[in-house]
Amino acid sequence: MPTTIAVDAMGADRAPKPEVEGAILAARQYGVRVLLVGRKDVIHAEMAHHPSARHLPIEIVHAEEFISMHDKAALAVKQKRNSSMRVGLRLVQEGKADGFVSAGNTGAAMVTAKVVLGVLPGVDRPALAAVFPNSTGAASIMLDVGANVDCKPQNLQQFAIMGDIYFRAIFGGKHHKGHQPRVGLLSIGEEESKGNDLTRDSFKLLKQLPLNFIGNVEGRDLYNGSVDVIVCDGFVGNVALKVSEGLVETVRSMLKESLQATITRQFGFLLSRKAFVDFKKRLDYSEYGGAPLLGVKGVAIVSHGSSNGNAIKNAIRVAAEFANSGVNGKIQDEIQQAGATLMSNGAGAATAQPEALL
Numbered sequence: 001m002p003t004t005i006a007v008d009a010m011g012a013d014r015a016p017k018p019e020v021e022g023a024i025l026a027a028r029q030y031g032v033r034v035l036l037v038g039r040k041d042v043i044h045a046e047m048a049h050h051p052s053a054r055h056l057p058i059e060i061v062h063a064e065e066f067i068s069m070h071d072k073a074a075l076a077v078k079q080k081r082n083s084s085m086r087v088g089l090r091l092v093q094e095g096k097a098d099g100f101v102s103a104g105n106t107g108a109a110m111v112t113a114k115v116v117l118g119v120l121p122g123v124d125r126p127a128l129a130a131v132f133p134n135s136t137g138a139a140s141i142m143l144d145v146g147a148n149v150d151c152k153p154q155n156l157q158q159f160a161i162m163g164d165i166y167f168r169a170i171f172g173g174k175h176h177k178g179h180q181p182r183v184g185l186l187s188i189g190e191e192e193s194k195g196n197d198l199t200r201d202s203f204k205l206l207k208q209l210p211l212n213f214i215g216n217v218e219g220r221d222l223y224n225g226s227v228d229v230i231v232c233d234g235f236v237g238n239v240a241l242k243v244s245e246g247l248v249e250t251v252r253s254m255l256k257e258s259l260q261a262t263i264t265r266q267f268g269f270l271l272s273r274k275a276f277v278d279f280k281k282r283l284d285y286s287e288y289g290g291a292p293l294l295g296v297k298g299v300a301i302v303s304h305g306s307s308n309g310n311a312i313k314n315a316i317r318v319a320a321e322f323a324n325s326g327v328n329g330k331i332q333d334e335i336q337q338a339g340a341t342l343m344s345n346g347a348g349a350a351t352a353q354p355e356a357l358l
Helices: 017-030 040-047 073-079 084-093 106-116 153-174 197-206 234-259 264-272 273-283 309-324 329-337 339-343
Strands: 006-010 033-038 060-062 097-102 126-131 139-143 182-186 211-217 229-231 291-294 298-301
Touching: 006 017, 006 084, 006 309, 017 033, 017 040, 017 060, 017 309, 033 040, 033 084, 040 060, 040 273, 060 084, 073 106, 084 097, 097 309, 106 291, 106 298, 126 153, 126 234, 139 153, 139 234, 153 182, 153 197, 153 229, 153 291, 153 309, 153 329, 182 197, 182 234, 197 211, 291 309, 298 309
Parallel strands: 006 033, 006 097, 033 060, 097 298, 139 229, 182 211, 182 229
Antiparallel strands: 126 139, 126 291, 291 298
């Protein structure tokens, strides 16, 4: 049986065009079965532009409503019970799909996933994990990047456990040469005493875990390959993510402008075109698909609202890899093993307040 991924076909800024394109690409390249969830007439109209895709394992599941980027997350989830998000996540909850992908309202995706799928035993708050390419040619992951604006130390301790497991499951030994992933706490200095109350208290808790905790890391360490898993609260993580995306776009634009400024440079650009294309691909967010929501009972991937077909294709790939990796079982086991330490702190069970940040 092929892996089945449900896709919120009404989520992206230009929906359903990128979702349909991504579904076709994923079905062709990865052999996955895709369920496009949304307004059947709208999706059919878009599919009509791709007659060669009729033989592919792509099906349409009707959902009358959809949640827009402007909807208030909690209110929309409560009022739009037949939204494409809710219907798609229900397919996962019912076992009719192995994972779910949405490029829609992040806050709504967070809340809906928690309501429909629930959280794994022992997990207080799910976290979004984003991939960051680094200078070694490998990649690091950072969590949380927007699911939890306000966190407590025990939340970051759980993020570290989930991030370590996810990194090992998805990247395996090829990124860290068989060694246990290096886990770092994002702060304003390497010393244990640096940072705010959250980072200082979290440092003490992370030291208690059976992880390869290397201590505090700084912003520059996101890209130098010195750390594999970067832990922070969702506010800091989302700012770092958005700054990084903006910087990448600026560098690409300035580099292209500079290379085309004169005839000599244009000639040089033609000679180095392949290197430039490789550079763009390494920094292209669409190659990484989306951010998995770690800690829920199922597979949910949140992508950018501006996702193109390539981004959706890769989000479907990430969802399929996640579904086949057994990550959730490992998270549940290791969180429960660390349960005595986590629960001895007494707090941390407060309800998350997700924001539509991505």
